[in-house]
Amino acid sequence: MADFNTIDDLDMDGKVVLTRVDINVPVENGQVTDTTRIDRIVPTIKDIQAKGGIPVLLAHFDRPKGQRVDSMSLRQVVPALEAALGQPVVFADDCIGGPAKRVVAALKPGDVALLENTRFHEGEEKNDATFAASLAALGQVYVNDAFSAAHRAHASTEGLAKLMEAGAGRLMQAELTALDAALGKPERPVVAVVGGAKVSTKLDLLGNLIEKVDHLIIGGGMANTFLVAKGVEVGKSLAERDMADTAREIMAKAETAGCTIHLPVDIVVAREFREGAASEVLPVDQCPPDAMILDAGPDTVAAISDLFARCKTLIWNGPLGAFEIAPFDRATNAAAQAAAEATRAGTLVSVAGGGDTVAALNRAGVADDFTFISTAGGAFLEWMEGKELPGVAALKAKRP
Structure with missing residues (x-):
């Protein structure tokens, strides 16, 4: 499909690429029990890195309803993410503000960061413009690789795309191409x-x-x-x-x-x-x-x-x-x-x-x-x- 940009169309060299992923995976006793969703985002992260971009991952986890809930922290998926990528992942304990800015500012080419659960903020599900702008301030390019969350008009899935140069990740691209082949044309x-x-x-x-x-x-x-x-x-x-x-x-x-x-x-x-x-x-x-x-x-x-x-x-x-x-x-x-x-x-x-x-x-x-x-x-x-x-x-x- 040619009516949206993909990773191939975006200039990422030396830029922070805010990458919306779906890693809402099952966790028991602090351990990820099914890594399918994590495994599926690896090609997108690797391709961003290959183009000189620095992937900063945005994701939700469960339904904290705008509150900080420790059991719904994305910190617990970091070990599984590191295993899938074969490299360390820097974690920021918020997705906006000081904690996020400090982590992003210290990143170098080749690094990967994961920001804390976007749904810890009410502005995420409300698609609040101020919250979307706070996310956008962290990077220069936006990639959405979370087709499974694409039916939600949230700040990290919809609001952010309107504020930055944007494109589809590999998983989103594969999904849209397959769906177009089935019902589009x-x-x-x-x-x-x-x-x-x-x-x-x-x-x-x-x-x-x-x-x-x-x-x-x-x-x-x-x-x-x-x-x-x-x-x-x-x-x-x-x-x-x-x-x-x-x-x-x-x-x-x-x-x-x-x-x-x-x-x-x-x-x-x-x-x-x-x-x-x-x-x-x-x-x-x-x-x-x-x-x-x-x-x-x-x-x-x-x-x-x-x-x-x-x-x-x-x-x-x-x-x-x-x-x-x-x-x-x-x-x-x-x-x-x-x-x-x-x-x-x-x-x-x-x-x-x-x-x-x-x-x-x-x-x-x-x-x-x-x-x-x-x-x-x-x-x-x-x-x-x-x-x-x-x-x-x-x-x-x-x-x-």
Whole structure:
């Protein structure tokens, strides 16, 4: 995408580069238990250093709500950050004012600094202009590498970008490039998989997708609501019966937009929701009154796999069934493996995101085979809903 600057476009030589990262990682007993987010920012930091810039990292941690909370200090991630970078990291116990200024003033080329939790200040989440200006005073260039926080209009994600020469870090750049390939200017036909429990939480998403994709596969509890809307009995299955009218509206709009909606043609049902529960495969319209639909059946998976083989672009958000427990993970696993196979063969660009989705793809053992997996959660969903993300929009704004 050419409508924002990247590290390659910015003059950083000898300059302090304020670098917004997401290192909001899980910590137990003062130890980082999952370094994924830290590992992912390393290329950006190294590339800034290679261009002569001095990276000063800005980040939030948890939700201190404008108060200084010791258990939410970023100091505890310094050892993991140093291990990932292979060098010492200087820590400042505030992100503005004297402590920050003194640390930044002492930095030399090759150094890296981390400033304390931006959310210790109320001005961060309020996108306060004075707070943003205090941050901006510390450096000469701004790089945003936190796509996962880009849906928030905070001082360190949006306000700061308007005050300085700004660009996207490598992780942000990769995310935006992948997302543009999936929904911005995709190769067609485009297929989307949307799963999960409730239609009500994904109305904006479905509304946007039917205008953008050629095929929409609906799975999980959401599919049951659409089946109810079509007059199919679903027994004791999870379904939002009060959303039936909405589901019918979505199906009508999809037809007008030329988007084909795909629902299960066969189902896996059980009388109880537990690991290894007795289950059977039935045609979609034969769910017994005392049973629950907990997964899509093999004929549905075969149809989905065939669709993946015929499409050029896939966007995936949400599982097809109750993937957390066997045997109700079979449809999600098999469909994920079909998508991975088409991706490996070079016939499909596959982009996935959302917490449950990442967990499901990891469980299916195919996460590494997808073209791109977004770990951004809320930002990924808002992007799928067609909303402009403030942190991205600010990078496109005219620079002073």
